[in-house]
Amino acid sequence: MLLEVRDLHVEFRTRDGVAKAVNGVDYQVDAGETLAVLGESGSGKSVTAQAVMGILDMPPGRITGGEVLFRGRDLLTLKEDERRRVRGAEMAMIFQDALSSLNPVLSVGDQLGEMFVVHRGMSKKDARARAVELMDRVRIPAARERVKQYPHQFSGGMRQRIMIAMALALEPALIIADEPTTALDVTVQAQVMELLAELRREYRMGLILITHDLGVVADVADRIAVMYAGRIVESAPVHDLYKAPAHPYTRGLLDSVPRLDLKGRDLCAIKGLPPNLANVPPGCAFHPRCPMARDVCRTDVPPLYEVSETRGSACHFWRECLHG
Amino acid sequence: MAEPILEVSRLVKHYPLTRGVLFRKQVGTVRAVDGVDFALGRGETLGIVGESGCGKSTVAKMLVNLERPTAGSIRYKGEDITRLSGRALKAVRRNIQMVFQDPYTSLNPRMTVGDIIGEPYDIHPEAAPRGDRRRRVQELLDVVGLDPEYVNRYPHQFSGGQRQRIGIARGLALRPEVIVADEPVSALDVSVQAQVINLMDRLQSEFDLAYVFIAHDLSIVRHISDRVGVMYLGRIVETGTDTEIYDHPTHPYTQALLSAVPVPDPRARERRERILLSGDVPSPTNVPSGCRFRTRCWKARERCAVEVPALAVPEEFRAAGGPAAHDSACHFAEEKKVVAEEHREGPA
Numbered sequence: 001m002l003l004e005v006r007d008l009h010v011e012f013r014t015r016d017g018v019a020k021a022v023n024g025v026d027y028q029v030d031a032g033e034t035l036a037v038l039g040e041s042g043s044g045k046s047v048t049a050q051a052v053m054g055i056l057d058m059p060p061g062r063i064t065g066g067e068v069l070f071r072g073r074d075l076l077t078l079k080e081d082e083r084r085r086v087r088g089a090e091m092a093m094i095f096q097d098a099l100s101s102l103n104p105v106l107s108v109g110d111q112l113g114e115m116f117v118v119h120r121g122m123s124k125k126d127a128r129a130r131a132v133e134l135m136d137r138v139r140i141p142a143a144r145e146r147v148k149q150y151p152h153q154f155s156g157g158m159r160q161r162i163m164i165a166m167a168l169a170l171e172p173a174l175i176i177a178d179e180p181t182t183a184l185d186v187t188v189q190a191q192v193m194e195l196l197a198e199l200r201r202e203y204r205m206g207l208i209l210i211t212h213d214l215g216v217v218a219d220v221a222d223r224i225a226v227m228y229a230g231r232i233v234e235s236a237p238v239h240d241l242y243k244a245p246a247h248p249y250t251r252g253l254l255d256s257v258p259r260l261d262l263k264g265r266d267l268c269a270i271k272g273l274p275p276n277l278a279n280v281p282p283g284c285a286f287h288p289r290c291p292m293a294r295d296v297c298r299t300d301v302p303p304l305y306e307v308s309e310t311r312g313s314a315c316h317f318w319r320e321c322l323h324g
Numbered sequence: 325m326a327e328p329i330l331e332v333s334r335l336v337k338h339y340p341l342t343r344g345v346l347f348r349k350q351v352g353t354v355r356a357v358d359g360v361d362f363a364l365g366r367g368e369t370l371g372i373v374g375e376s377g378c379g380k381s382t383v384a385k386m387l388v389n390l391e392r393p394t395a396g397s398i399r400y401k402g403e404d405i406t407r408l409s410g411r412a413l414k415a416v417r418r419n420i421q422m423v424f425q426d427p428y429t430s431l432n433p434r435m436t437v438g439d440i441i442g443e444p445y446d447i448h449p450e451a452a453p454r455g456d457r458r459r460r461v462q463e464l465l466d467v468v469g470l471d472p473e474y475v476n477r478y479p480h481q482f483s484g485g486q487r488q489r490i491g492i493a494r495g496l497a498l499r500p501e502v503i504v505a506d507e508p509v510s511a512l513d514v515s516v517q518a519q520v521i522n523l524m525d526r527l528q529s530e531f532d533l534a535y536v537f538i539a540h541d542l543s544i545v546r547h548i549s550d551r552v553g554v555m556y557l558g559r560i561v562e563t564g565t566d567t568e569i570y571d572h573p574t575h576p577y578t579q580a581l582l583s584a585v586p587v588p589d590p591r592a593r594e595r596r597e598r599i600l601l602s603g604d605v606p607s608p609t610n611v612p613s614g615c616r617f618r619t620r621c622w623k624a625r626e627r628c629a630v631e632v633p634a635l636a637v638p639e640e641f642r643a644a645g646g647p648a649a650h651d652s653a654c655h656f657a658e659e660k661k662v663v664a665e666e667h668r669e670g671p672a
Contacts, residue, residue: 040513155604185375185540187601190584194600212514215543215586219593238590256518258547260570260585261592261663267547269518273483 001069002206003029003052003091003174008066010047012277013059019277021047021061023230026304029206031173034197036209036221036238038253040274044230045210049176052208053093054083070174089119092167096179098159102151108135108162109147115169134165138195157188161195168199174206181216193220214257218242223310226250229275229285232304236311246313246322248290284316292317329534330364330387330420330502335396337382341609352609356382358558359396361635364502369528369535371549371566373542373581377605378555380538384506387536388422389413400502418448421500425507427487431479437490438475441465444497451498464493467530469523485516489523496527504536509544521548542585546570554578557616558608560635564650572647574638574657577617583662597662615655623656631655 010022022044029035039045050056052068054075068075070091075083095101103111112134113127122130128147135143138161151159160180167175177196181189197220200207211217217224217238224241226234226249234247245251252270272289275281281288287297296316304312307322315321336359341352357379364370374380385391387398389405397404405416421444424430431440441461445452452460462472468489479487488508495503508524509517521544527533539545545552546566553563554577562575573579580599587596601620606612615633618624638657641649648659 040515157604185605186542186584187375187580188604189586190598191600193586194598213586214514214588218588218590219586221590242588242590253514254588256515257588258518258521258541258543259588260543260546260582261587261589267518267522269522270515271519273485273516274513 001028002031002033002071003208004067004069005048005052006067006069008048008051008068009064010044010051010056011062011064013062014278016276016278020230020280021277022051023280024066025227025230025232027225027232027235029174029208031206032200032204034200034207034209034220034222036211036217036224037227038211038214038217038224039227040212042229042274042277043227044277045227046178048227049093049178049208049210053091053176054087055093085119088115088172089170090172091174091176092170092172094160094163094167094175094177094180096182098156098163098183099151101163102159104151107148107150108154112147112162112166112169115166119170130169131165134169135162137168137199138162138165140165155188156184157192160184160188160192164192164196164199168203171203172205174208175200176208176210178210179212180209182211182213189216196220214253226253229280230277231285231314232312233286233314234312235304236307236313240308240311244322246307246311246318247315248292248317248321249286251321252289252291284314292320327366328363329366329401330536331397331399331402332363332383332387333361333397333399335360335383335386335398336394337379337386337391338394355558355608355611357386357393358608358611360555360558360560362553362560362563364534364536365550366501367528367532367534368551369537369549371545371552372536372538372555372560373540373545373552374555375540375581375605377557377608379558379608380555381506383555384422384504384536384538387502387504388420389417390422414448418451418498419500420502420504421495421498423488423491423495423503423505423508426511427484427491428511430491431487433479436476436478437465437482440479440490441493441497444494448498460497461493464496467496467527468493469519483516484512485519488512488520492520492523492527496531499531500533502534502536504538506538507540508537510539510541517544524548542570542582554581557605557611559616559653561617561654562650562652563635564647568647568650570663571661572650572659573662574641574648574650574652574659575617575654576621576623578652579660579662580620587663599662615653617654623654623658625656627655 005027008022008025012019012021025048037045109131112131116122116127116130132143132147181192221238224238225232228249234250255268270289283299284297284302287293302314302316304314307313337357339354340350342348343351372380386393393406398406438461442457445457465472509520549566551565552569553560556577562578580601583599603620612619614629618628633653633655635651635653637649
């Protein structure tokens, strides 16, 4: 297994008290596999990724438990300088907002080349040559000329390609992409997702795709982990999940998105709002919004029940959900 | 279409691009909206879709008179509102209200919800007698699904979805006939989007509202619209009923746009044929000659660079009729199915 997150807990100190942003998350990604982590804002999907990458702001954040095993080694026990060698070289991250993730006063060539200078000790000239190669690989036209340009001279889609090039630079084994296409238009989104999928196949990288978009997940993921209020509520191979969700939250999400290919269907909205993380409801966090909730849901936190060898659901009544 | 309540013709908005401070000179023109025509029927929803920079929000602003058009007309019940001013304009504005995209910045944080929703009555006192306002505001809160007791709270005490309901209540206060909604749900979480869409659906039938619904999300637009216009670089390139546009698109841009939308069904992966467009949308300061889509179009030929295609029913479909016979601004219009028809049995 390339990456294994075990029972990860992350807290934030806020004015309203301690917010448990991540509350016992487990997931695995294998080489060449795409895991989608699906959730709404505040579900803890990005915080989990930041903890894995080692870029969580601490304080106010704090990892209070769990393990992040990368090729069998627990990253959470590493010293910062060891961690830095892993970051970028062995795992890399792509962010949603390319414009604010790139340095506005450095040319893209310098920023791409920096990876090789810092991690590989290359000369500036060689690094520049590699930068051009990378830009070619992510299909930025006229790479040789554009390598001297600054981030603001590129369109949103092109900037996201530069982010991808930067993540790929050292050929990491794992890429974490946090809402990589949310800020892009659909036609550009399609281009970028296609590129990402192709590169992943070529390099046999593991990919963790963090998103709120059920459409994007259906398009590219092998497996999917659905997060709600800091926990994974359902984890399944992608086909199984879309065919028959085993958690009422997943089902609610699937029923609430309008679809291009289905007209005139009523949208079944999930009632209520996602909970405040400083004040998560007792028992199952989803129970106040759940159409299936019963007494036990208000008191007992459901574990991730084994639905099949490859599936799990954190619902006391997953059988009913799956078959009803 | 029902009797048109709003008719837009040859609507144009150009912004001058200037350089210099002391000696300002115009160095170019941003052609944000460059000749848009459509009509909106009473109680109907017209969806306008397009990618960022296509001019859809500028159209919205002109409809509610937040921007003055450079040319063209907007007729409300036959009267051109772009030429009105003063009292006459104010009277018309009452009937065309707007709901904004961002529920965080479109509500004044220092005003209570009651004041926000009741503010339209300060501008149009004839709409509600003073003593009656509080009751009206509470009714509006109830209509949009919020507790009428919330009148004295402030916007920050509400979630994004609730704030959008407040924005909608404000839009309804004057009992308008037309609501222009610019990306009203795109800032909301998926599970909350559906609540707001359902609310807008319900209000439409309850108050016989006509919507101009502007969004980049094609799935949402299909869900809510009776008719759809697809915009590209300041123009509508194709327009028709939702079935005509989604199931029988004839303009290559519409086809590419539809094929790019991810469908939440992994079985669609194998079935779909994705049209990947190359490059980016050209800048509206430098619009290509002829057909403005030609620089990204896989069908472009010489004619496309010279001759601007008119938005009309293409000849080849005119005689045959049927769903492919709708307005499409392409010299080489061709019907192509890109959305796989799905008869979902529903989750087992």
